[in-house]
Amino acid sequence: xxxVMQIPQYQHVQEGEDFTTYCxxxxxxxxxxxxKQRPGGHPVFLIQLVKSGEVKKQKRLTFQFxxxxxxxxxxxxxxxxxxxxxxxxxxxRSNDYKLSFGAGxxxxxxx
Amino acid sequence: xxGVTQSPTxxxxxxxxxxxxxxxxxxxxxxxxxYQQVLGQGPQxxxxxxxxxxxxxxxxxxxxxxxxFPNYSSELNVNALLLGDSALxxxxxxxxxxxxxxxxxxxxxxxx
Numbered sequence: 001x002x003x004v005m006q007i008p009q010y011q012h013v014q015e016g017e018d019f020t021t022y023c024x025x026x027x028x029x030x031x032x033x034x035x036k037q038r039p040g041g042h043p044v045f046l047i048q049l050v051k052s053g054e055v056k057k058q059k060r061l062t063f064q065f066x067x068x069x070x071x072x073x074x075x076x077x078x079x080x081x082x083x084x085x086x087x088x089x090x091x092x093r094s095n096d097y098k099l100s101f102g103a104g105x106x107x108x109x110x111x
Numbered sequence: 112x113x114g115v116t117q118s119p120t121x122x123x124x125x126x127x128x129x130x131x132x133x134x135x136x137x138x139x140x141x142x143x144x145x146y147q148q149v150l151g152q153g154p155q156x157x158x159x160x161x162x163x164x165x166x167x168x169x170x171x172x173x174x175x176x177x178x179x180f181p182n183y184s185s186e187l188n189v190n191a192l193l194l195g196d197s198a199l200x201x202x203x204x205x206x207x208x209x210x211x212x213x214x215x216x217x218x219x220x221x222x223x
Contacts, residue, residue: 042214088153101153
């Protein structure tokens, strides 16, 4: 089963609106990675966070790693139709260095 | 530059058969990982190999095995196939351990 939990499972967004997806781990993580998978495609790396409290931005995407290194979030502003897809967080567990993926947040956009 | 390549792209097998999936990593990448992705779920870790040695194994039965060759390519073998093994099998390579993953397009396995 999933060691890393993601919410929400589905996000229906009006074009131009903002939304946030959350990722929580039961164990401390060495780092957290975010991937995007378009329908019918394969996961593509977006970003990696390593430090406690780290915040990184990629244009309209803002990624944050929690202080306790057990949770993370992805915030997208001014959603566009190109943002459609499933966003996965993947946590590298500190105890065994296995990369565990969440179940993903599937984003659809209403024009 | 070529990305991660996997073969075959699609495969149909029947219960009890075995299957071999192949993966060629990006040139220079020393680590290869295998993941199983069932529709609607995130990738589940199966194996990680680095410099031809197994460095990690997920919660999969012994029917699943893998190896990495001197040229860093890899094979995933699944014996005694079950209906529940139907999934997209993804291979990912990385430059080193714990680095970002580059995924291939996957092998869609259907077990009938």
